Each structure stands twice: as C-alpha cells, then as structure tokens.
Amino acid sequence: MTPFRAWYAPPGFSVGPEEVAQGAVVLDGPGGVEGPGYEYAALPEPRLLEVMGILRRAWSAGIADIRLSRVVEAVDRVAGRLLEPGDRLREEALLAVEAFSGFSPPMAEAVLDGMARSWMREGVWDLIRSEFPDPGVLDGFCPGPAGDETRAAGFPLTFHLGAGTVPGVATTSLIRSLLVGSSVILKPGEGDIPLPVLFAQGLEEEDPELAKRIAVFYWPVNESGRTETVLNAADLAVVYGGDETVRWVRERLPPHVPLRAYRHRMGFGLVGRGALSSDDEGSAGGRSSARAAALSVAIFDQRGCVSPHVFLVETGGEVTPEEWAVNLGTALEEVERTLPSGSLTLEEGAAIQQLRGAAELAESMGEGTVLHGGKDGSWTVRFVPGGTVAPSCLGRTVRVIPVQDMEESLETLKAWMPYLQTVGMAGLDDRLPVLAEALARMGVSRITPLVGMPWPRSWWHHDGSGPLRDLVRWTDVEGGGTVS
Structure with a gap:
C-alpha cells in the first residue's frame, strides 16, 4: 500500500x-x-x-x-x-x-x-x-x-x-x-x-x-x-x-x-423516571432510552468531547436503574453488530481489563454489578450505587449511578465543572427548565436528547462560545460616515 x-x-x-x-x-x-x-x-x-x-x-x-x-x-x-x-x-x-x-x-x-x-x-x-x-x-x-x-x-x-x-x-x-x-x-x-x-x-x-x-x-x-x-x-x-x-x-x-x-471535555447523561417505563416500544420506554444512550456511547468509539461517560438514572420508575443498566448493556451489544468497535491501544485495553477486574471484585462483595461483552468484548457497563462521577477509560465503558432526585444529584458533577460540555437527557420533561438553568450555571454548554449527543447542531456554541466570532476582529466606523 x-x-x-x-x-x-x-x-x-x-x-x-x-x-x-x-x-x-x-x-x-x-x-x-x-x-x-x-x-x-x-x-x-x-x-x-x-x-x-x-x-x-x-x-x-x-x-x-x-x-x-x-x-x-x-x-x-x-x-x-x-x-x-x-x-x-x-x-x-x-x-x-x-x-x-x-x-x-x-x-x-x-x-x-x-x-x-x-x-x-x-x-x-x-x-x-x-x-x-x-x-x-x-x-x-x-x-x-x-x-x-x-x-x-x-x-x-x-x-x-x-x-x-x-x-x-x-x-x-x-x-x-x-x-x-x-x-x-x-x-x-x-x-x-x-x-x-x-x-x-x-x-x-x-x-x-x-x-x-x-x-x-x-x-x-x-x-x-x-x-x-x-x-x-x-x-x-x-x-x-x-x-x-x-x-x-x-x-x-x-x-x-x-x-x-x-x-x-466529557459528556454525561441524565435519565429521569419519566424514561423508565416498562413499555418496550414507546418513545419513553426504558429500552428506548437505553438504545439512544448506547448509540451515543458507541459513536466515535467514545472518543468525542460529546461522548457520555456516566449516566445518572433516577429511582422510582417502573424500570429500576439497575434494570436500565442491563438494558444499556443489551443495547451496546446490539450496536456492536452494526457499528463494531475499532482498535484499542494497549493502554486502553489494559485499563478496561483492570476496571472489569476491580468491578467484578466489588460485585462479589455486594457492591454493584458489572456487565461487559466478554474477554474480547468491547463494551462495559458498571452499575455503581453511591458511585462518583469520573471520566471513563474509553472503549465504550460507562458508569450507571442511581440517584433519588435529579436536581440534588447535580451536586456530584461539581468536581468536574471545568470539563463538562454535553448533557444528554431523557424523561425529565417539566423539570427540564430548572435543570437546564442549574447546568448552565455549572458551565455546561449543550443540553440535548440522548440520541442527539454525537451530532451537535451546525450553529452550536462550541464549548460555550461562538466558533466563528472567536475567529474575527471587529472594526467600527463612528460618526455617520459612509463606507459601504
């Protein structure tokens, strides 16, 4: 070649x-x-x-x-x-x-x-x-x-x-x-x-x-x-x-x-109880939101600044956060058939195996669960009650953290404020205005449905500013003189 x-x-x-x-x-x-x-x-x-x-x-x-x-x-x-x-x-x-x-x-x-x-x-x-x-x-x-x-x-x-x-x-x-x-x-x-x-x-x-x-x-x-x-x-x-x-x-x-x-930067998802219906096919169904989340994780093999690393999932829905995590694993396996994962570096592969080992040990002690695609599998979902928000080791690896109330849970994001960018949402409906305001004050520059995370609008404010206006200098002519 x-x-x-x-x-x-x-x-x-x-x-x-x-x-x-x-x-x-x-x-x-x-x-x-x-x-x-x-x-x-x-x-x-x-x-x-x-x-x-x-x-x-x-x-x-x-x-x-x-x-x-x-x-x-x-x-x-x-x-x-x-x-x-x-x-x-x-x-x-x-x-x-x-x-x-x-x-x-x-x-x-x-x-x-x-x-x-x-x-x-x-x-x-x-x-x-x-x-x-x-x-x-x-x-x-x-x-x-x-x-x-x-x-x-x-x-x-x-x-x-x-x-x-x-x-x-x-x-x-x-x-x-x-x-x-x-x-x-x-x-x-x-x-x-x-x-x-x-x-x-x-x-x-x-x-x-x-x-x-x-x-x-x-x-x-x-x-x-x-x-x-x-x-x-x-x-x-x-x-x-x-x-x-x-x-x-x-x-x-x-x-x-x-x-x-x-x-x-890193993205994350907020899944409200409104998206945790037992209805399989409805737009708010638990599996529907899990499929959207899986696709957002898979695109770019999770390397993009828009890619989600963590999902905060509310309790109190018909589908529990742990069941939603299982749905997410199933959806990632399905996505793998149509958008297979690419190559991992040795460092990425070693980090994933280390994470899985630690998660399996924690699971044996009753601390959460871990799901993955097997020895050669390319995705990992870790369900972590009481877990903390942190970037993943990539390779389609995510944490699912159950929360009782989404507004209160935003406190867990504050440690990562300088790195937050895209937030994918599902099932939050009438609470969106309050949550959006809180996220804006934390520096989040983009809030979108889960399925929209990988592909921002053409006019998005990249990292919170105008990408074209950042590239220009302005000249003003004052006093009523005509140049044009």
Whole structure:
C-alpha cells in the first residue's frame, strides 16, 4: 500500500525529496502492531516560515475577491463529493479514516458521513447567520448601531493545532477560518491526518484560488520546535487538546497572539423516571432510552468531547436503574453488530481489563454489578450505587449511578465543572427548565436528547462560545460616515 502523503502545500511551494520523512500509525499502543505508513514533510523551520509567507500573500491578494458565498459554495461542493458514492475523495477518505483512526469500516463511514453533512451549505449558512445576523459584515462594512458601520474580518493567518482523537474535527476548524476570510496553516493530530489533506485537495479542484489560503502539515508531537516556530509567526492560534497541550501552547505564545482553546471535555447523561417505563416500544420506554444512550456511547468509539461517560438514572420508575443498566448493556451489544468497535491501544485495553477486574471484585462483595461483552468484548457497563462521577477509560465503558432526585444529584458533577460540555437527557420533561438553568450555571454548554449527543447542531456554541466570532476582529466606523 502506498504511504499516505500527510501534507497539503499551497501552490508555489514544493516539498523536496530530502524533506520527506516516514511515519506509521500505531494502533495497538507502543510496541504493538504498526498501522498504515505515511510520509510527512519534515520541513526546517525557515521553510515553514516560507509557507506562512505564501499564505499571507495569498490572503493579501485575494481578500477583496473571495466573497463569503463563494467560500460556502466551494466547501459545499467538496462536502458533496465526500458524500457521493464512487467519488475519488470519498473512497480515499473511507479507507484512510479507517486506517488512521482505528475505527471499524462501518464506524469510519458513519463518522465521515456525519462530518461531511455538517459542511453542506444549509448547515454552514445556519452557523453563519446564528453568529452574524447580517452575514455581509464578513464581506465589508455594514450598517451598525446608532447609524455607525461595522465589519468583521478574520485574522490574516491562523494556526490550527489538532488533537487527532476524532476524524473531521480539524477539517471543521479549518473550514471555520476560511468562512471568516483567514488563511490557515493546520497541523492535525496523527489520527486525523487524512480528512483535512483530502479536503484541501478537493478544494483545490473546486476552487483553486481559495485553496491558495490553505496549508496542512503534520509532524510528530515530539518535534515541538516546528510548533513553536508557527505559533510565533501566526496571528491567531486555535488549539484542540488536553490541559497539558493548552498550557504548553499558552506559555509559548507571544502576548499579541490570541488563543482559542478547545480542551478535552466529557459528556454525561441524565435519565429521569419519566424514561423508565416498562413499555418496550414507546418513545419513553426504558429500552428506548437505553438504545439512544448506547448509540451515543458507541459513536466515535467514545472518543468525542460529546461522548457520555456516566449516566445518572433516577429511582422510582417502573424500570429500576439497575434494570436500565442491563438494558444499556443489551443495547451496546446490539450496536456492536452494526457499528463494531475499532482498535484499542494497549493502554486502553489494559485499563478496561483492570476496571472489569476491580468491578467484578466489588460485585462479589455486594457492591454493584458489572456487565461487559466478554474477554474480547468491547463494551462495559458498571452499575455503581453511591458511585462518583469520573471520566471513563474509553472503549465504550460507562458508569450507571442511581440517584433519588435529579436536581440534588447535580451536586456530584461539581468536581468536574471545568470539563463538562454535553448533557444528554431523557424523561425529565417539566423539570427540564430548572435543570437546564442549574447546568448552565455549572458551565455546561449543550443540553440535548440522548440520541442527539454525537451530532451537535451546525450553529452550536462550541464549548460555550461562538466558533466563528472567536475567529474575527471587529472594526467600527463612528460618526455617520459612509463606507459601504
């Protein structure tokens, strides 16, 4: 198999043979079996600055020519190709996403389809209009308050540093900067190399002028000198990653370069007694909510910031929390048939086995129960009366904690307030307004039905802020002068 080329260089820049290095994805952890090979551009720091110079010149030359509507249409065409069976981009993306992420083929297809749909014109315009009621401010000055005029403009050159945990996230980040008119240099994480590279290739085919504003280069995380060089030469940094990564970047950014950080987060579910009916098929049935919860756990193999790690389940329903946990295990086994789990690292596999062993010991002592898919099974449900909220070890591993009253149970979440993001709900109905207010005060940025957890609306406030407004600078013209 030909190694994947892990870069996209803007027109006018060529990577020399002596600058190409070899890498390989390790799907089974250090010392494990290597996955697909790839080639990356091991550019010296002066050469990275050369790329950034090309991107800046492209931004300066084209800022008045490439209108927002043109960007939306170009992105839509590439997204359509990624959804079109038989198209080269789609076929290459399916194979590469599976190989680099370790997802099973059905999961790779589900993730590609979900991501590409979010890049289609309808969703993109929804996002734009939700943050800019008059999208014209991204093309030029428009009427503002008190007879003044205002304009929003992207930074000339934005550096995006991806995490690599979920394929497509880096591409979404890249698209956001294109929408506000910035040039972009993107370093994806290893697990998310293919999609931004293929997206950039597709964009070059659909709109060569717009593609001049993009560069995608991967380099290993231990080659931090390259990262520091780009950070120091960019106008804005957008970073995805854990606390350690964000801290590292913040310490090295020049004071004049703003940082937009998307830290690792975790989701959780709240299942009220209204969803714990013994009715099997009804929309509020105990098994219906368990199926929705199982799908939310399974999508992205639980790697997403939207993925649930814990479910708080109320007592007092026709179905007990423990019975609901059994239903969840059954549903996870069913999902496994249609969306099989992907590869685990050695560390993840060891953590799951350790958790199961400890849970089985606790079960033998009368402290909760544990359900899982067997020795080679890929899911684990631990029912823990009196348990605490904590992130799972992934691998479709969740805790189910029974609670008497949902409002009071929110106290157990406070220790994790800085990491809370998406909350899936079922069976809370008339209590939703009170619970939503309490969750908002805790910093939760998204509340949705259980089944909606994996796929946010296109206009969602990512980690509580507007993802496009975070990428622009505003200019106001006061005093009644007319610019537009």
